[in-house]
Amino acid sequence: MSDRSAIIIGGGIAGLATAALLGAEGYRVTLVEARDDLGGRAGSWEHLGFRFDTGPSWYLMPEVFDHFFALLGTSAAEQLDLVPLDPAYRVYSEGHAPIDVRSGRENARVLFESLEPGAGETLDRYLDSASDAYRLAVTRFLYDTYETTAGLRDPALLKRLPTLAPLLTRTLASHVERRFSDIRLRQVLEYPAVFLGGSPYGVPSLYHLMSHLDLEEGVLYPRGGFTEVIAAIERLARAQGVDIRTSSPVAEITTTDARATGIRLADDTRLEADIVVSTADLHHTETALLPPHLQSYPESWWESRTPSPGALLILLGVDGELPQLAHHTLVFTRDWRANFGDIFGRDTRIPDPASFYVCKPSASDDTVAPEGTENIFVLVPIPADPSLGHGGVDGAGDDVIERAADEVIAQMADWCDIPDLAERIVVRRTIAPADFASDLNAWRGNSLGLAHTLRQSAMFRPRNASRKVSDLFYAGTSALPGIGLPMCLISAELVVKRLRGDRSAGPLPSPRHASL
Incomplete structure (x- = not known):
């Protein structure tokens, strides 16, 4: 256990999750959020009896949520009222009657075969590959801090290179369109690129793994909306003693001899800590909260990013x-x-x-x-x-x-x-x-973070620690491992792994040994 202190910038899911995990590690944690409410992109708005989620609305990768909650001694089932959706979703494709997509391999197979003879068998092979790629991502890529290349040099992974190489060099659209002709089937398999902040014509086909989630695993909904996910993680953070301060915009990350020492708020209040973790927009963190000579990702870096x-x-x-x-x-x-x-x-x-x-x-x-x-x-x-x-x-x-x-x-x-x-x-x-x-403070007003192009995925994505300021760490949608609520939970765990000196490629062991 640590007796050190930490400041977390940002009260979205990544900030709250990082705060909760660091609290469990024994850190004295203060979280500051610029806005009056917590949630960040996963916000909420109420008016005339209606309550709207203003951000994420798909509950995918349930085992990642389960693993995160297990690290804190609880479970998603204990914290949330999860409802399976049937159908998983409905599709209106221009010029065609609507179709309902139901999760489960056999349901998906029947639907594909009904729209394109032979597509059911092709889908079986596609989903076999998607499932394999998903497991590989979870066990080899998503939970790696990439402090070293050891995980990438693992002999078991190197044996997979002949299979992986085409998935990394071919776009998702080309991967799908060489297998299926019906536009509705192509769209069902290509639309997850938007979840990754990109276009099916730009993200690598390794991300066909997303179809394993909605077509096989299923889609859940947390009753009460995604604000309940935020509320659950806030509860866990407070239970770990985290001091949460809203309406507290940060003006500067303070440093001494290129080491983070705390923050200065917009009202000139100064808070000191042994480490600082920014889960705010990475562009804003780097270009607005740090001086130019301490920026790992200066404005010139962003000019060539998507x-x-x-x-x-x-x-x-x-x-x-x-x-x-x-x-x-x-x-x-x-x-x-x-x-x-x-x-x-x-x-x-x-x-x-x-x-x-x-x-x-x-x-x-x-x-x-x-x-x-x-x-x-x-x-x-x-x-x-x-x-x-x-x-x-x-x-x-x-x-x-x-x-x-x-x-x-x-x-x-x-x-x-x-x-x-x-x-x-x-x-x-x-x-x-x-x-x-x-x-x-979203860079260029983007809605999700850095797109998951090949050049901005896995080891090519911004790391979770500053290269120029010691004791300054990052989590959230533009840092490792990427976009979406599950990725933000993993990014919080990656901060803990880095602080522990854990350079393994997989998730941390949890008290409940959640399976991934």
Whole structure:
């Protein structure tokens, strides 16, 4: 056990998880959050009886959550009320009738075969590979701090190189499209690239492992919303004695002789500690909280990096029921490549028509909307560009954003057969890239973090410790291992591994020996 002190910057899931784990290690931990509320990207908003998650809404990789909770002597089952979703999601693909995707190998196989003769057998092989790649990622890549190359030089891993090399050099789209012809099947297998902050035409095909999660493992929902995940981790952090301070923006990471000594808040309050862990946006941490000569990732480094897409979020309270939508619904345009080109290409724009995602948590949870109404969260991937503007409540956002939201609502009404949707809206709020930039200090207003291109994955992703400032560590969506709630939990564990001097490639042993 340590008797040292730690300061955590940022009260999102990565910050809270890091605080809880360091508290369990015996550190005296203070967590500071700039905003009034905890959660970061996994935020929440309430209005007129509706409660909206403003960020993550897919509960995937359940064993990562289980392992994290086990490290703290509990379990996801004890902390959360998890509900399996059936269907896992519904898909509206332009020009086609909707399809429901149900988890489980046989269900997926039957669906694929019904849409493309022979695709069921092909899917079996695809999912065998996806499952193998997922296990490899969890045991060899995701929990590695990459302080050394020992894990990469493991003979067992080197034997896999002939299989791994093509998965690292081929895009996900090319991997899928050489196996399946039906556009709906291609889209089901390629859309997880957005979860990784990228395009199927840009992320490596190793990430076909994502299909193991939704098509085989299943999709869960924490009743009460993802704010309950944040609340659970906050409880565990406080139980470890963590001092949590909101409304406390950080102005500077203080240093002496290139060693982190604490922080200076915006009100000039100074807090000292033996170590500092920043889970704030990495670009902001490096370029705003450190002087140029102590920046491991200066502005010049970011100029050649790829952010995740921005997002137009549309939060809608709707009068009456919406049986046309499942808990998760995906709406895809026919011209898939052009849609991603609008977002990631040279001349970016908000796609029109757009591919987008709709969450209707009221399908599974009667606590998120008044009786007789529906709670709708719409996420439209758009360019990471704060100049597109801010969102607002009841149409008060910038014109470009509100017009785009109008177009998406009209498209959803048309494509999902809800002709009176606009007339039934009783609550409306938009959130846009300028909001991500101003509220979360998100680099270029991106919504997720650094995209998982090959150049920004695994050992090529920013490490979890400063190269120029000792006792300064990083966690969160732009550091190892990457984007998403499970990755943020792992990033917290990687801080503990580094502090322990643990250079193994796998997860820490836990009191409950959670299996991964």
